[in-house]
Amino acid sequence: MILAFSLVLGTDNQPQDTDSSASFHPRSHPSLPGCENGPVTNSTTPPQLDGWLHRYSGKVRDLYVPADGSDAHLLVVASNRVSAFDHVLEPPIPGKGALLTALSNWWFERIDLPNHLAGEGSGAPAVPEEVADRAMVTRRLDMHPIECVVRGALTGSGFAEYQRTGAVCGIELPSGIEDGDLLETPIYTPAYKAPLGEHDENITFERSVELVGVEVATALRDASLRIFTAARDLAAERGVILADTKFEFGRDPETGALVLADEVLTSDSSRYWDAEAYADTSRDRAERLASFDKQIVRNWLRAHWDGTGEPPALPDEIVERTYARYRELYTRLTGLER
Incomplete structure (x- = not known):
């Protein structure tokens, strides 16, 4: 284990603008990061998933809620989209979502602090097979x-x-x-x-x-x-x-x-x-x-785009080099291959 401590906080000092009710604002649920502060800016359509209803898409992640109307859990799917300079770029980086999810899970296992993963026996709907390697079922929290x-x-x-x-x-x-x-x-x-x-x-x-x-x-x-x-x-x-x-x-x-x-x-x-x-x-x-x-993507865009209109499509070489960089970090930290 990396560290072990437990913190229980009283309710008197909770922020006034957080809410664990059925709100799907990205600031109200546990899993869309700060860089997701805005909707998807391209036409990518999130997949329909059995047992889940799509509610929101950020630049990189898609958020789903249980189709049965329960509100205790969320499904967060890491897409292969890549964003830079407030644009979602084309094409996506194949395998990126799976690498990010796997690395997060690897760290969660080594940090002995409660995390948002629902875990087995939580009663949450299962992760659909088609996104199994790049999705997390999480608990709702007061963020x-x-x-x-x-x-x-x-x-x-x-x-x-x-x-x-x-x-x-x-x-x-x-x-x-x-x-x-x-x-x-x-x-x-x-x-x-x-x-x-x-x-x-x-x-x-x-x-x-x-x-x-x-x-x-x-x-x-x-x-x-x-x-x-x-x-x-x-x-x-x-x-x-x-x-x-x-x-x-x-x-x-x-x-x-x-x-x-x-x-x-x-x-x-x-x-x-x-x-x-x-x-x-x-x-x-x-x-x-x-x-x-x-960063490879950002550097290429700076050299090939003036920032006006829609950004150009990424060349295959840039896509491959970017994925290789993500994969190298995963392998070096975890000692595992993907």
């Missing part, structure tokens, strides 16, 4: 409106904020940090999960206390840092650097326990680097910080 970001390195939007202010989400950092530098201690930099169609907002820990109360905010921060630290150490043993990631949590409406939800520590929710490449200072920064995700 916290905080995206729990942990940074072990400074890059991306965090580095941009540091350049402007010398701090990230209110955390003052030493001067002289360069893009991609590892931090001596991981930092917790939360974001407020904005309503559908709006952009998430980076916030300070103090602001998160105002949103959800000190007990919940502290529990979210502490759980995120402990999971990140353990996952970072495990990844390092496999020659991989976990640079940053995001977690989402909900509250079990029956027990009050903090529950880990959404995808966890995948290529889409995390930034991983190859440790050997990172240590080779003779390489340029782009090579040292090459991540195990869709």
